[in-house]
Amino acid sequence: MSTAAVERDSLIAHEDDLLLVTGASGFIGSRLVACLLDRGFRNVRCFARPNSEMTALGRLRGSESVHVVTGNLLSRNDCDVAMKGVKVIFHLATARDGKSYSDAFMNSVVTTRNLLDASLEHQCLRRFVNVSSLAVYTNKANPRGRLLDEHCPVERRPQSRGDAYCFAKVKQDELVIEYGGRFGIPYVIVML
Ligand SMILES: NC(=O)c1ccc[n+]([C@@H]2O[C@H](COP(=O)([O-])OP(=O)(O)OC[C@H]3O[C@@H](n4cnc5c(N)ncnc54)[C@H](OP(=O)(O)O)[C@@H]3O)[C@@H](O)[C@H]2O)c1
Numbered sequence: 069m070s071t072a073a074v075e076r077d078s079l080i081a082h083e084d085d086l087l088l089v090t091g092a093s094g095f096i097g098s099r100l101v102a103c104l105l106d107r108g109f110r111n112v113r114c115f116a117r118p119n120s121e122m123t124a125l126g127r128l129r130g131s132e133s134v135h136v137v138t139g140n141l142l143s144r145n146d147c148d149v150a151m152k153g154v155k156v157i158f159h160l161a162t163a164r165d166g167k168s169y170s171d172a173f174m175n176s177v178v179t180t181r182n183l184l185d186a187s188l189e190h191q192c193l194r195r196f197v198n199v200s201s202l203a204v205y206t207n208k209a210n211p212r213g214r215l216l217d218e219h220c221p222v223e224r225r226p227q228s229r230g231d232a233y234c235f236a237k238v239k240q241d242e243l244v245i246e247y248g249g250r251f252g253i254p255y256v257i258v259m260l
Contacts, residue, residue, distance in 0.1 A: 080194050081156045083108045088150060090115045090141060090183070091160035096199070096260070098124035100158055105133055113137055115150050115161070141179035144186070151186035151193070158197045159183060163236060172236035180240045184247045196255040198244045203234045204259075218259055 069077075081087060087104060091097040092114030104112050110133040116122065118138045128134050139146030141161055151157070163175035180198070187193040205220035206229075223229060226238040241257055248255045 081109070083110050085109075085155040085194075086111045086113060086153045088113045088115060088154040088157040089160065090150075090157070090179075091162060092116055092136070093120040093122050093124055094160060094162075095124065097158075097160045098126070098128070100160065101125065101128055101134065105131060109133065111135075113150065113154065115139065115141070141182055142174060144182050147179075147182040147186040148189060151183060151190050153190070154187075154193060156195045156197060157183065157187070157193065158199065160199045162199075163233070166231070166233035169232040169235060172232040173239065176236035177239045177243060180243055184243065184251075184253060187253060188247075188251055194254060196244065196248075196253055198241065198255055198257045200241050200257050200259050201233070201237050202259055203231065204238045204241060 076082070087109055089097055089101055089112060092101055093116040101112055101114060105128065112134050114125065114134055114136045116136060116138055117140055122129065129136060137150050139150060141147055159180065161175070161179060163172040165171045184196070187196065202216060202218070204222050205216055205218065206223045207214060207216040207220045210220065223234060223238055226235040229235065244255050244257060247253045
């Protein structure tokens with residue numbers, strides 16, 4: 069086999085594989101969709117809520133490679149439909165209101181659980197790309213002025229920090245790790 073063929077076989081996703089982007093109408097999601105198309109992916113499913121503001125996706129919606137699926141990730145059924153046949157999910161959807169714990173928990177944690185459960189149903193996922201945040205780390209123990217980065221420990225008591233976003237992202241990451249360990253879902257957590 070040629071080197072190029074070996075390299076191609078080692079890729080997680082090929083150009084025609086079905087990719088799912090949640091939060092596709094959002095700030096980063098819309099840019100990610102553009103990047104995936106630039107890299108030659110031809111089967112990108114974009115998940116958005118029925119009332120999502122779609123201007124960020126703009127002209128990308130007209131591409132033959134982009135298919136918009138509408139629903140709500142709080143619905144297990146909508147997640148089942150969205151995950152069908154998906155090889156790689158880029159999970160970016162997250163609660164927009166960073167102040168309400170209930171909203172953050174519902175739209176970051178419950179939504180993630182629904183997607184993970186749906187992936188177990190379909191059994192074809194090669195990677196769950198969970199987009200997290202540097203907000204999950206704490207630099208409390210660092211000497212004054214030191215950077216907050218991925219070398220810092222994850223907040224151990226996020227419920228006490230007074231930051232609903234941090235709380236929800238810590239819980240979301242824990243859930244992904246738990247499902248990965250218990251059910252063998254291949255995942256990666258990306259810190260932004
Ligand atoms: N932007 C940053 O600087 C930054 C920094 C660190 C980490 N991150 C992470 O990167 C990811 C993307 O961030 P972003 O700034 O692009 O977010 P964003 O612009 O706020 O977009 C969030 C997206 O999630 C969708 N969403 C929320 N709840 C949903 C639900 N129940 N069902 C379906 N969709 C739902 C929203 O849909 P609607 O349009 O309908 O509301 C929206 O499209 C997030 O996971 C975030 O934690 C971002």
